[in-house]
Amino acid sequence: MAAVAAVRVSGRRLGLNTVASRAFWGRVRKEEKEVEAEKVIHQEKNESSLICPPPRSRSYHPPEDIQSYLESRVREIFGPSLPDNWQQTSLKDNRLKYHLLAQLAAELGHAVPNSQLYLMRSAEDVLNFYSTPVKDASKFDELCAAELPPNLKINWEQ
Numbered sequence: 001m002a003a004v005a006a007v008r009v010s011g012r013r014l015g016l017n018t019v020a021s022r023a024f025w026g027r028v029r030k031e032e033k034e035v036e037a038e039k040v041i042h043q044e045k046n047e048s049s050l051i052c053p054p055p056r057s058r059s060y061h062p063p064e065d066i067q068s069y070l071e072s073r074v075r076e077i078f079g080p081s082l083p084d085n086w087q088q089t090s091l092k093d094n095r096l097k098y099h100l101l102a103q104l105a106a107e108l109g110h111a112v113p114n115s116q117l118y119l120m121r122s123a124e125d126v127l128n129f130y131s132t133p134v135k136d137a138s139k140f141d142e143l144c145a146a147e148l149p150p151n152l153k154i155n156w157e158q
Helices: 002-014 018-046 066-081 094-108 114-119 123-131 139-145
Strands: none
Touching: 066 094, 066 123, 094 123, 114 123
16 A cells, blocks of 8 residues: 555656556556455355255144143143133243244244234234144145136146
């Protein structure tokens, strides 16, 4: 930087006109940009390319004993402060709510979406969520698999 400042000062002393000084400094800036671009290209070549993982299946089939399973997890996390009816357990404490939902998501492989977290106010709400099966098929796939009237046919273009 000190060398650049010295060249600028000497350029003014030598009486370089504006056009000549712009041409000189423009060339220096272009060279700096080329060096930066080469560094970026070199870094990109060194990084391993990311491979897109296969899409995860969104289907979920609740276990047969989901109620007893959830009851045991609620009793484990909330401890002795549970009401007589464990389904009425409030999830107002965000720390306990997080521990419960994170543990269930890890063990069952089905997490509560962010858009529905505010709906989880009690253990009963969590039970209703985890008791509902989720299909991994679109409405179009369901239409193709359904028995259609003879005058209606769906053809997929590929």
